[in-house]
Amino acid sequence: xxxxxxxxxxxxxxxxxxxxxxTYQTSGFNGLFWYQQHAGEAPTFLSYNVxxxxxxxxxxxxxxxxxxxxxxxxxxxxQMKDSASYLCAVMDSNxxxxxxxxxxxxxxx
Amino acid sequence: xxxxxxxxxxxxxxxxxxxTLSCSQTLNHNVMYWYQQKSSQAPKLLFHYYDKDxxxxxxTPDNFQSRRPNTSFCFLDIRSPGLGDAxxxxxxxxxxxxxPGELFFGEGSRLTVL
Numbered sequence: 001x002x003x004x005x006x007x008x009x010x011x012x013x014x015x016x017x018x019x020x021x022x023t024y025q026t027s028g029f030n031g032l033f034w035y036q037q038h039a040g041e042a043p044t045f046l047s048y049n050v051x052x053x054x055x056x057x058x059x060x061x062x063x064x065x066x067x068x069x070x071x072x073x074x075x076x077x078x079q080m081k082d083s084a085s086y087l088c089a090v091m092d093s094n095x096x097x098x099x100x101x102x103x104x105x106x107x108x109x
Numbered sequence: 110x111x112x113x114x115x116x117x118x119x120x121x122x123x124x125x126x127x128x129t130l131s132c133s134q135t136l137n138h139n140v141m142y143w144y145q146q147k148s149s150q151a152p153k154l155l156f157h158y159y160d161k162d163x164x165x166x167x168x169t170p171d172n173f174q175s176r177r178p179n180t181s182f183c184f185l186d187i188r189s190p191g192l193g194d195a196x197x198x199x200x201x202x203x204x205x206x207x208x209p210g211e212l213f214f215g216e217g218s219r220l221t222v223l
Contacts, residue, residue, distance in 0.1 A: 004151070008149075033211070033212075040197075040217075040219070041216060041217065042199055042201075042214035042215055042216050042217045043152070043199075043212075043214050044214070045211045045212070045213075048211065085149075087151065087152075096154070097154070097212070099151035099152050099153075100151055101149065101150055101151045102149070102150075102151065104149070
């Protein structure tokens with residue numbers, strides 16, 4: 001079966017750095033997405049990785065290792081508005097998106 | 110300006126009373142998706158359209174139907190909502206299927222079933 005695993009919940013402090021991990025087992029691989037979802041709102045796109053390595057976009061970076069079936073999302077200089085769920089999703093060989101259940105990130109002052 | 114618009118944002122219905130949710134897009138994207146998302150769970154794909162070609166997920170109940178009369182609009186019909194159908198329904202679009210593409214989501218329609 002296809003499976004995406006990420007922690008259910010994480011807590012971090014304003015101004016700090018947090019890393020949210022995602023491991024996956026899918027039928028084929030056509031890229032990995034990270035989405036941010038605030039409570040009661042729709043997901044918004046953060047990043048896309050298809051090659052191994054680190055993609056940096058402002059305060060957010062995303063890393064991929066295809067051989068390990070592993071990705072992480074790194075958030076720096078955390079702000080209160082970063083409190084949200086972070087969803088990892090993998091596009092499989094049929095170009096279908098397989099979603100993780102999301103990691104709820106709680107930022108404390 | 111919103112590019113994927115869902116209506117209504119909040120819908121309350123009674124058990125068994127049909128509901129229609131709408132989605133419109135100004136992006137001229139080929140592909141439109143309907144997802145169901147329950148609290149603290151991953152979005153679950155119900156179906157998607159590539160242009161007018163309809164693709165139903167194998168485990169989508171018959172209670173859920175969809176229509177796409179033109180490129181811009183897509184509807185989700187729930188014929189006889191049950192308590193288990195209470196969820197957020199997300200519409201999304203993408204430029205093309207068969208290639209990795211970012212999904213653009215609407216703000217969602219939250220369905221409550223009494």
